[in-house]
Amino acid sequence: MSKGNGTSPSKRPSVTLHDVAEAAGVHPSTVSRALDPASSRPVREATRVMIEETARKLGYRPHLLARGLKGGRSGAVGVVVADIGNVFFAPIIRGIALSLEDSSMMPTVAETQDDSARLKVVVDHLMSRQVDALVVLAARHGDREFLESVAEEVPVVLADRPLKGTTLPRAGQDNRAGGRLIAEHLLALGHRDIAQLAGSFDVGTLAERAEGFSETLRDAGIEELPIATHAETLTPAEGTRVMHELLSRARVPTAVFAHNDLLAVGAIAALRARGIRVPEDISIVGYDDMPLAGYLSPPLTTVAFQGLEIGRLAGDMVQAQLRGEATEDVVLPPRLMVRGTTRRLPV
Amino acid sequence: MSKGNGTSPSKRPSVTLHDVAEAAGVHPSTVSRALDPASSRPVREATRVMIEETARKLGYRPHLLARGLKGGRSGAVGVVVADIGNVFFAPIIRGIALSLEDSSMMPTVAETQDDSARLKVVVDHLMSRQVDALVVLAARHGDREFLESVAEEVPVVLADRPLKGTTLPRAGQDNRAGGRLIAEHLLALGHRDIAQLAGSFDVGTLAERAEGFSETLRDAGIEELPIATHAETLTPAEGTRVMHELLSRARVPTAVFAHNDLLAVGAIAALRARGIRVPEDISIVGYDDMPLAGYLSPPLTTVAFQGLEIGRLAGDMVQAQLRGEATEDVVLPPRLMVRGTTRRLPV
DNA sequence: CACCGTTAGCCAAACGTTTGGCAACTGGGT
DNA sequence: ACCCAGTTGCCAAACGTTTGGCTAACGGTG
Incomplete structure (x- = not known):
């Protein structure tokens, strides 16, 4: 069964701020301010409601690329993981995503396959994508200097794996x-x-x-x-x-x-x-x-x-750093789960 | 131990095309064309080499947000998964990421927690982020119409989970x-x-x-x-x-x-x-x-x-659709792994 | 030497936002 | 009726790219 017409790769009509402005009979900048709850300039309540209504009706969606370009923030956080396929990292990623949601940011996941050369490549790619910060789950011992140099551009937070003698903040376990x-x-x-x-x-x-x-x-x-x-x-x-x-x-x-x-x-x-x-x-x-x-x-x-918790903490640290706050390392205590594979040595 | 200075949230000096142009003594547009291998306009070999050298020396990284804004493509593909923490989805995500790498695209992962209301929210968010396409691993029966309406804007590919009676293409198992x-x-x-x-x-x-x-x-x-x-x-x-x-x-x-x-x-x-x-x-x-x-x-x-394979196929389908090609559903045959939990019924 | 075709590089517009500078309007106090 | 402050909305610039139009230079031919 053949699906998806081969001719038009789905055009996106895409409603812009201008369209909303025109439909509402106001200037685009007014729309921008009306829709921004934290706007520095006030907009008359009636106008705001009317604009919101119009935006909703037209199905307007803010263009986060454009906003990011202007504001210098993409709202994306790079998550660098050794192996996406590994069970172990999944809850951490989930924790990060959950935490980032609070600031309506999203993770962009990249995989290093636990290879330091590939780490450089994917971090570079993520930086090109203008991620606002990096969470690194895939740090190996030799990656310290590279990651610290990246940290001069954007906040870098280590999750799980520590790095000996680094200044980078970390959320992990003892x-x-x-x-x-x-x-x-x-x-x-x-x-x-x-x-x-x-x-x-x-x-x-x-x-x-x-x-x-x-x-x-x-x-x-x-x-x-x-x-x-x-x-x-x-x-x-x-x-x-x-x-x-x-x-x-x-x-x-x-x-x-x-x-x-x-x-x-x-x-x-x-x-x-x-x-x-x-x-x-x-x-x-x-x-x-x-x-x-x-x-x-x-x-x-x-x-x-506690992978989920550690991911969440790492996400929180990213947000704190983006707000310009200092962060403390978080190191959770381990807990031994005694089950059936250990036994007293017979005398 | 307190880390990350609280004052400056890491400024990014960020080398732009203009900086490279200035350093190389040419016009920004020339730099753009010199760096674009598929450029429609030729650039003299010597100039190109010189520009590349300069770019490398300055540590220039293309600003993918800006490029995406201009070109209408973000290079990001939204991956909608029911539960990021679930073992099961991990290899599929990995396969998608691996496939997308060929076109230097990257997945942006979002989680629905297998909830249809949340599906709408995260898809909306992804669309705001201008993803070029969507891979949906989290489709539930009632989501068909919504997803098909989204497909009018960007290609939507189903991975793993089928949707009864849909026109959306799918990579999965029988x-x-x-x-x-x-x-x-x-x-x-x-x-x-x-x-x-x-x-x-x-x-x-x-x-x-x-x-x-x-x-x-x-x-x-x-x-x-x-x-x-x-x-x-x-x-x-x-x-x-x-x-x-x-x-x-x-x-x-x-x-x-x-x-x-x-x-x-x-x-x-x-x-x-x-x-x-x-x-x-x-x-x-x-x-x-x-x-x-x-x-x-x-x-x-x-x-x-074969999660990895299905992910890879889904990624391939996305790329095909973005090139405007028609795609066929891919349905892999299952294979029974007879191990130790089944046994002939004693007579 | 003039002319022409080709090629390399410059200029500026555009993508969709945000935001500071202005101007216009409103209404209350006199 | 007038002024002033306060509010509201418009304009335009800017973010970093790409890309079509244009010009200048170059080399070859008549």
Whole structure:
């Protein structure tokens, strides 16, 4: 079935301010002021009502491009995300969008595929589009200087992923505390042979989780098993691969901290494939508390991550910065969700 | 830690075409033409190189708002999604973004929360933003007329969700065939007491799945168990709720088709809570083959849905329509993924 | 050397708004 | 009837581009 006529690519008649003015019998500037609630110049009530009526009748819609051109503000905020397809970022984006709605702004989403070169390209593109600000969820360690240079043009807010030693404001979670929580939990259960299933340390969240975790073990006088290969992507498949590598080591751990839930799921699959039981033989902890974590069997022990809230906070920070206000970093505390994949070590 | 100085909300010096022209010692219009590869008027090679050099040196970025105002095209495509936070939509959005990149366009995402009133609001907002086209993932049955009226202004493409009797083009899956596939699978396994765990029929995909499913049972001379309450949202929690309702019926099914994977997961949790085993006592089929479906235990039998591909196709259709070409509906065939939650009925 | 066709570059208008400068009108106080 | 303040509305410039019309220069031909 063929649809959409091939000839006219849908002309837009588009009612302008002038059309409304003409129909209402007033000058365009009067229409502009009548429709602007925060106008500096007053408009007679009767006129205003009449103009509004006319505008509604004609189906007038303000041309935000033109307004943006004049006012220097587009009302768009660039959201730079590592992977739009990833479950994990979705609630954050949603939080940002929800927050921006208050100022009738909208997010424009771009994806870096977690690649620093591509980050530069998409940020450039977003800047061309005259975004009023940038929210970056995809920051990797090496991107600091670039992002700070961008911040001289428009406000840049980091969400989720921190950047070591930066001046850029951030809304995120205390990942170091999260790592600590997990280590303490495993120690309390009697585990001593403990390993990490780690992702790239170029990602600040993961580096911090690892730090908090290792620190706690060290303080307890436990020597942590060395990290196997770092997972290149945060997917179940990588989790499986790295877990197999871990299992081929001389010393096999009794507990494993996977840097996120997807890795954990993959790791569990690897164990299951070898006939190793979770949590009877090996305890596993994930991170992020993804929506399905509680529905796995056994349900996954993990650390809750409030993506929606963090997105909302990041959106709020953007608006504050645009109003010229100073902003404080917001770091939410993590919460351990003890479920079924961890268990006291039998003596 | 306080960051971002409160005084200056980051001024943007912003290099314009004029600045480049002045620095290069030529007229702005010459710069415009030199930088436009598809310019109708030629520019001497030496001049062009010199101008490009100057532009690069000054860090010139085209002002897409201004360009859009002049040319009547913003290069933005509105993507209307029911719930940005939902796993399911993410790959579709990604596909759209990937496709649009070819024409250096970008998606602007807005969320309806699956509410028809909100749909109108966000579409209006997107139109104000002068999007060149709309991709709608959030269409509900009653939205047809509204969307068709919008289509008189800009191309509107449906992705995933169909709209009964519409002229709007669509990229999606053959959900009726999907429903059929599932029914055939269950019949082949010997099931006769079969029920649906249904979502709202205002959502075209779900209505079609149900139709294909019911049709097949009817043709086989099987009387389907009546649908319990329709799930209001497509979440595990709703799946659990509706499954409990189904179980309180006089006649309990031996096989259940849940309209999507999340409902299926919730349904399985409900069964597990009552000590009913899957698939030994009841077989369950989901729909969508979400990323984790194969990692559940037992792994979920479901129908694969190629979100990324559908998004890409929708993006391609948008571009075709913008070029004024006619487009054909694209309907991908479903594929049944038989995993561990379905089983031959013991005799 | 005059003429002509071609080509490179300049000028200015236009896209739809917002907004400061002005002018005109209104009405109240005298 | 007159003045002044206060209100209302008109005009035009500006935001950064693109693009059609125009001119100046160039090189070749008669």
